[in-house]
Amino acid sequence: MGEDRDEVRELVVRAKVACRARSGDGEAFGALYRRYQSGIYTFIRSQVREAELAADLTQDTFVRAWESLPRLRKEGAFRGWLYRIAANLVRDEVKSGRARLEVTESTLAGEDGSRLPEPAGKEGVPEEMLASEEMKEEVRRALDSLPAEQRAAVVMHHMEGMGMSEIAEAMGVRPGTVMSRLARAREALRKELSRYVEGSDDEV
Amino acid sequence: MTKCDFIRDRLAEYAVGGLRGRVRARVEAHTRTCSECRAELRALERTGELLDATAPQEAPAETWEGIQERIALHPRGERRRETRGRPKLGWRPKLGWRPRWAWVMATAAVVLVLMVAVLLGPLGLGEPRLVVALEADEEMQATMEGHLSAVWAAPLSDMAALGLQMASVEENG
Structure with a gap:
């Protein structure tokens, strides 16, 4: 999932104008919400246990973003900035003891029918493979087994399409650390999902 | 290896x-x-x-409604009322969450109280009538609130202005 930076920048500029005017006009901000809500919610949900808490923190993330919009100088960096807000809120929540950085329930789509993973599309992943409910469940379980910081990196990189630097900025770590977390996560997931990713197709 | x-x-x-x-x-x-x-x-x-190829999960539909309500009812920089069933995270009495202006106002209020205490004399017993006026007179309170930012920026010059204001209250009272 890529992002159109020019479009995002324009939306952020419009939202800033509405915010400064204190008009409560949420049209541009609503567009930003629609664009990023699933990624933010999935990221938060991957870090805290309860779905209701994740929804509350998602709401708080966007309200905080609205309040802080006038101080955002680089409109094109909105996504990383937004994830940083979410990460800080999660950190505060964990520090307060109201949330734990471990999950046992599923953090991804499909379980409650809210949204199914997009089938096909990706080269090398057969449609019938992604359409398998059993496989989706396996992916969810495998992701849940990762340490929280690896899970966060996986969600941001693979589901939101964020680059290493952007993730690093959002998480307050170095890009090399993000790379390392992604590599360790990839290794662990490859083992967990071996029955789906091993095969005769070894052409490179 | x-x-x-x-x-x-x-x-x-x-x-x-x-x-x-x-x-x-x-x-x-x-x-x-x-x-x-x-x-x-x-x-x-x-x-x-x-x-x-694994899609993220959509946030619950009511999430945006809650955001809209909080934004529309309470423009940025202001405290908002509860909009959900459980206590909102944003309203916890947590020091780290307070915006910068709240600290400025709180500090200014402390400075103002100290100034009033000095003007009233030791133990504040000199002119109880003035304290009553400060608490009861809404117009005076509004004036005092207007002074807060000025007190913070230039306490010495505002002190003089405050003294004049208090003298006025005494004359009128």
């Missing part, structure tokens, strides 16, 4: 784009000739493709 072991230890990093230079070239050269390492690399890449 065999050559394959060396390569295997670095395949995941290679798969996520983390290798550069000679090590990267070495991995690429080895996987061209070693079918087992190539198969392992392919499995790692397919794992990434699997994750790429």
Whole structure:
């Protein structure tokens, strides 16, 4: 999932104008919400246990973003900035003891029918493979087994399409650390999902 | 450590784009000739493709409604009332959450109280009538609130203005 930076920048500029005017006009901000809500919610949900808490923190993330919009100088960096807000809120929540950085329930789509993973599309992943409910469940379980910081990196990189630097900025770590977390996560997931990713197709 | 072991230890990093230079070239050269390492690399890449194809989960529909309500009712910088059933995280009495202006106002209020205490004399017993006026007179309170930011910015000059204001209250009272 890529992002159109020019479009995002324009939306952020419009939202800033509405915010400064204190008009409560949420049209541009609503567009930003629609664009990023699933990624933010999935990221938060991957870090805290309860779905209701994740929804509350998602709401708080966007309200905080609205309040802080006038101080955002680089409109094109909105996504990383937004994830940083979410990460800080999660950190505060964990520090307060109201949330734990471990999950046992599923953090991804499909379980409650809210949204199914997009089938096909990706080269090398057969449609019938992604359409398998059993496989989706396996992916969810495998992701849940990762340490929280690896899970966060996986969600941001693979589901939101964020680059290493952007993730690093959002998480307050170095890009090399993000790379390392992604590599360790990839290794662990490859083992967990071996029955789906091993095969005769070894052409490179 | 065999050559394959060396390569295997670095395949995941290679798969996520983390290798550069000679090590990267070495991995690429080895996987061209070693079918087992190539198969392992392919499995790692397919794992990434699997994750790429996994969609994030939508936030509950009411999330945006709550945001709209909080934004529309309470423009930025102001405290908002509860909009959900459980206590909102934003309204916790938590020091770190207070905006900068709240600290400025709180500090200014402390300065103001100290100034009033000084003007009223030791123990504040000199002119109880003035304290009553400060608490009861809404117009006076509004004036005092107007003074807060000025007190913060230039306490000395505002002190003079405050003294004049208090003198006025005494005359009128």
